[in-house]
Amino acid sequence: MDNEKFENIEEKEEKKGFFAKLKYELTKPIEFGGKKNKETEEEAVEETVESVEETVEEAVGKAETAAEETVEETVEEPEESIEEPTEETAEEPEEEQLEEVSEEPEKKQGFFEKIKAGLSKTRSNIMSGVENVLKAFTTIDEELYEELEETLIMADIGVDTSVSIVEELRKRVKEQKIKEPEKVKDVIIEVITDILQADKTEFKLTSPSVVIMIGVNGVGKTTTIGKLANNFKKEGKTVMLAAADTFRAAAIDQLEIWGERNDVQVIRHQENSDPGAVVYDAIQSAKAKNIDVLLCDTAGRLHNKKNLMEELKKIFRIIDREYPDAQREVLLVLDATTGQNALQQAKLFKEAADITGIVLTKLDGTAKGGIVIAIKNELKVPVRYVGVGEGIDDLQLFDENDFARALFED
Ligand SMILES: Nc1nc2c(ncn2[C@@H]2O[C@H](COP(=O)(O)OP(=O)(O)OP(=O)(O)O)[C@@H](O)[C@H]2O)c(=O)[nH]1
Ligand SMILES: [Mg+2]
Numbered sequence: 243m244d245n246e247k248f249e250n251i252e253e254k255e256e257k258k259g260f261f262a263k264l265k266y267e268l269t270k271p272i273e274f275g276g277k278k279n280k281e282t283e284e285e286a287v288e289e290t291v292e293s294v295e296e297t298v299e300e301a302v303g304k305a306e307t308a309a310e311e312t313v314e315e316t317v318e319e320p321e322e323s324i325e326e327p328t329e330e331t332a333e334e335p336e337e338e339q340l341e342e343v344s345e346e347p348e349k350k351q352g353f354f355e356k357i358k359a360g361l362s363k364t365r366s367n368i369m370s371g372v373e374n375v376l377k378a379f380t381t382i383d384e385e386l387y388e389e390l391e392e393t394l395i396m397a398d399i400g401v402d403t404s405v406s407i408v409e410e411l412r413k414r415v416k417e418q419k420i421k422e423p424e425k426v427k428d429v430i431i432e433v434i435t436d437i438l439q440a441d442k443t444e445f446k447l448t449s450p451s452v453v454i455m456i457g458v459n460g461v462g463k464t465t466t467i468g469k470l471a472n473n474f475k476k477e478g479k480t481v482m483l484a485a486a487d488t489f490r491a492a493a494i495d496q497l498e499i500w501g502e503r504n505d506v507q508v509i510r511h512q513e514n515s516d517p518g519a520v521v522y523d524a525i526q527s528a529k530a531k532n533i534d535v536l537l538c539d540t541a542g543r544l545h546n547k548k549n550l551m552e553e554l555k556k557i558f559r560i561i562d563r564e565y566p567d568a569q570r571e572v573l574l575v576l577d578a579t580t581g582q583n584a585l586q587q588a589k590l591f592k593e594a595a596d597i598t599g600i601v602l603t604k605l606d607g608t609a610k611g612g613i614v615i616a617i618k619n620e621l622k623v624p625v626r627y628v629g630v631g632e633g634i635d636d637l638q639l640f641d642e643n644d645f646a647r648a649l650f651e652d
Contacts, residue, residue, distance in 0.1 A: 357630055382421065402619070445639065454573070468504065480531070485510040
């Protein structure tokens with residue numbers, strides 16, 4: 243086995259991933275950074291702080307190395323890069339190019355680049371592991387499959403899903419009569435893409451509709467409401483927010499800020515008031531004003547788990563009774579950086595709520611994005627949106643094709 247070659251490839255992958263992330267970090271808007279984290283002492287939030295610190299340290303360390311490397315590279319080939327702007331470039335009129343590209347595909351391209359950059363760590367986490375295993379084998383045997391399974395599990399794809407991926411892989415390798423280990427990589431990509439694209443349904447909101455955001459604390463419920471309000475407004479819909487997380491005054495204020503930013507009304511009561519009453523009032527107001535979408539924030543934690551689930555059930559009962567004509571969407575928000583833990587949370591919330599969709603936040607910069615494959619495969623609840631940053635525009639409708647491409651394209 244050629245160890246040196248091994249390391250070089252790993253280094254290259256890492257570098258590629260790092261530059262994509264660095265590029266993304268430099269362009270993303272900084273909003274609300276860490277504000278929430280300072281307000282609560284819950285473990286999950288502390289973890290987020292730690293992981294942010296780790297990422298910063300890691301980024302600084304890598305940036306230093308990268309800077310050194312860049313200097314070396316520049317010194318080595320200075321002349322070529324100076325000569326680069328050729329006549330061709332000078333001749334091409336800029337305007338003509340702009341005319342050709344209409345606004346829509348450009349926007350889509352921006353979206354795609356953002357998710358691709360966000361997924362760079364996940365991509366190298368999955369693919370460099372797979373490539374290393376495949377390189378270590380000359381024939382396809384049982385041991386190879388076992389090592390692949392282990393690699394997929396390590397990449398946060400989850401045990402059950404990794405087992406079923408490898409099972410399907412065996413079948414396809416046999417069917418396609420593949421003999422060389424390096425050709426297995428494309429089949430793995432194919433199998434995972436099929437999982438991501440299975441059971442596609444379109445997310446459509448009719449008017450009026452009510453969207454309830456649920457999930458444990460710190461996953462990004464309130465932020466996602468702010469981003470959703472922005473998305474819906476851009477579609478020409480009227481939006482109202484309900485501050486049904488009355489557990490902390492700061493939670494109500496946070497929603498209020500998102501309301502101001504989006505220029506939409508926020509229905510709020512005092513801290514510790516009944517969340518059901520907030521939702522009741524919001525429904526009456528939304529009806530009176532013919533609001534298209536009512537977005538309800540809920541608490542991520544209460545004194546105990548049972549309280550939380552009971553409170554959610556009460557909110558759903560009020561919506562059923564007061565707003566039967568409205569389309570009801572219950573979106574469970576999961577934090578991609580928590581990996582397997584996100585799956586456990588989903589199982590818990592499924593007991594209390596009819597979850598209609600998943601929002602997977604914080605996909606930007608995490609290496610644990612493989613969890614989306616497990617979520618698709620195991621939860622049987624559609625992923626509707628993905629969060630790729632803290633800014634108002636950092637929420638994307640989950641597009642199976644784009645996501646699979648972003649995950650595997652170099
Ligand atoms: N990087 C990144 N950060 C995000 C994303 N979504 C939310 N956040 C951040 O995560 C933190 C927690 O978000 P909140 O919206 O307050 O979470 P919450 O679920 O409402 O939390 P509770 O109100 O405590 O239940 C904030 O600092 C957000 O800016 C995302 O997609 N990417
Ligand atoms: Mg909140």
